Amino acid sequence: xxxxxxxxxxxxxxxxxxxxxxxxxxxxxxxxxxxxxxxxxxxxxxxxxxxxxxxxxxxxxxxxxxxxxxxxxxxxxxxxxxxxxxxxxxxxxxxxxxxxxxxxxxxxxxxxxxxxxxxxxxxxxxxxxxxxxxxxxxxxxxxxxxxxxxx
Amino acid sequence: xxxxxxxxxxxxxxxxxxxxxxxxxxxxxxxxxxxxxxxxxxxxxxxxxxxxxxxxxxxxxxxxxxxxxxxxxxxxxxxxxxxxxxxxxxxxxxxxxxxxxxxxxxxxxxxxxxxxxxxxxxxxxxxxxxxxxxxxxxxxxxxxxxxxxxxx
Numbered sequence: 001x002x003x004x005x006x007x008x009x010x011x012x013x014x015x016x017x018x019x020x021x022x023x024x025x026x027x028x029x030x031x032x033x034x035x036x037x038x039x040x041x042x043x044x045x046x047x048x049x050x051x052x053x054x055x056x057x058x059x060x061x062x063x064x065x066x067x068x069x070x071x072x073x074x075x076x077x078x079x080x081x082x083x084x085x086x087x088x089x090x091x092x093x094x095x096x097x098x099x100x101x102x103x104x105x106x107x108x109x110x111x112x113x114x115x116x117x118x119x120x121x122x123x124x125x126x127x128x129x130x131x132x133x134x135x136x137x138x139x140x141x142x143x144x145x146x147x148x149x150x151x
Numbered sequence: 152x153x154x155x156x157x158x159x160x161x162x163x164x165x166x167x168x169x170x171x172x173x174x175x176x177x178x179x180x181x182x183x184x185x186x187x188x189x190x191x192x193x194x195x196x197x198x199x200x201x202x203x204x205x206x207x208x209x210x211x212x213x214x215x216x217x218x219x220x221x222x223x224x225x226x227x228x229x230x231x232x233x234x235x236x237x238x239x240x241x242x243x244x245x246x247x248x249x250x251x252x253x254x255x256x257x258x259x260x261x262x263x264x265x266x267x268x269x270x271x272x273x274x275x276x277x278x279x280x281x282x283x284x285x286x287x288x289x290x291x292x293x294x295x296x297x298x299x300x301x302x303x
Contacts, residue, residue, distance in 0.1 A: 037202040037237040112207065115292035118199040 001144045002027040004123040005134075006111045009046060009065040010039035010072060014120045017134050018066045024138060025147040030062065031107040033119050041072035044095070046104040048077045051095035055086045059149055152257040154268050154283040161276045162255040166221060166243035169230050174219070174243050179276040183216040185296055186272070187240070188258045188265035190287045192224040192232035196267075200290045205238035207293050214300045216271075219243050223250050223264050258283060267291065271299050 003026050007014035021028055032049075034042030045065050052061030064080045065072070071079075081091040094100055114123065121130040122137065129137045155162065166174045178184075189200065201220055204211075211218055220242045222229065229242035245252040245265070253259040258268040267284040269291055280299035284291050 035199075035202045035206060037205055038198070040237075108206065109210075112203070112293050112297075115294050117203050117290040117292050 001124060001141060002029050002150075003138060003141055004029045004031065006031050006033040006107075006114075006116045006119060006121045006123075008032070008034045008039055008042040008119045009049070009062075010034075010042040010069060011119045012069065013132060013135070015066045015069055017120045017122075017138065018063075020135050020138055024141070025143040026138065026141055027144060027148045028150075030149070030151045031111060032104045033108055033111045033116055033121070034104065035119070043101075043104065044074070044077065045072050046107075047095040047100040048080070048091075050100040050103050051091045051097075052081065052084065052086060053151075054094050054100075055091065057084050057086055058151060060084050062151075152254070154257045154266070154281045155255075155270060155278050157278055157280050159278050161270075161272050161278055164252040164255050166245055166252055167226050167247070168244075169226050169233075169242060171226070176276060179272050179274075181274050183214070183274060183300070184272045185211070185216055185218045186221050186243075186256070186270040187218055188221045188253060188256070188268040188270070190222065190260070190264045190267060192222055192228045192242075193235070196288055196290055198236060200267075201238055201240055202236055204293055204296075205236070205240055208239060210297070211300075214297075216296075216300055221245060221252070221265060223253065260287065269296060271296065 032046040034046050036043050049058055049061045052058055078088055081088045118130050120134050121128055122134045124141055161179055163176050168174050218240050220240050223245045225246045226244040229244055233242050250259045250263055253265045256270055258266045260266050267287045269282045271280040273279045282291055282295055
């Protein structure tokens with residue numbers, strides 16, 4: 001059983017859910033669901049994760065973003081890239097490019113099609129759970145053949 | 152009274168626009184309109200709903216549909232709400248006489264506020280689709296609107 005998570009790097013409940021997920025041996029698939037009006041840095045942060053992915057460091061960036069939601073401005077993103085040993089100039093060009101934003105938009109649209117209206121929303125099989133309730137809900141999922149992470 | 156059903160003509164109504172003008176039945180003609188009835192400005196659930204719909208304005212525009220938020224809040228409160236959310240969806244006020252339009256569309260909650268409901272009206276001012284959430288705390292996904300727009 002894979003737990004599909006629609007989340008946003010500026011959303012505090014998503015960070016709380018992420019912290020819980022890291023204690024569990026689950027198969028997790030993360031999808032971006034940035035809502036710019038509520039969380040203005042969610043979109044740049046999601047593009048940063050995608051730019052890190054281009055250098056093989058999606059999950060390292062994902063974890064670094066959730067670990068410090070108070071620092072999501074551009075210089076903070078560059079500092080994370082540097083700390084992770086990425087080529088910062090390339091990272092910056094890619095995160096501002098169309099490919100990263102299209103990838104994020106693709107996740108967002110997939111979420112909308114699945115009925116997502118808030119973050120975090122998780123899908124466990126056909127069941128959708130949203131908001132605070134996700135944090136308890138993930139503890140009840142059978143680990144199955146996990147852990148593994150995809151996005 | 153349940154929410155106005157598909158196939159019924161939209162009722163005569165008058166809502167207040169943020170500039171003090173009115174939005175009436177005549178404004179429905181020749182366009183595809185989605186009226187998004189929500190309980191209260193600044194309530195947390197409405198905030199999520201309108202923020203997500205706002206992300207999709209381009210997609211709605213591609214389908215020639217215009218969204219409006221409708222509540223019984225005064226237009227000053229609605230404008231403050233819209234500005235706080237940083238959204239573009241125009242807000243229409245059903246403040247005076249309070250709830251009259253919500254009642255005409257069958258979405259007035261006994262508590263004096265709109266049910267969380269969506270009403271899609273075609274260019275002929277006939278309701279094409281409507282939806283009322285099982286409870287005001289449940290958010291209708293934008294997928295429901297897109298499905299209804301694609302149902303032609």
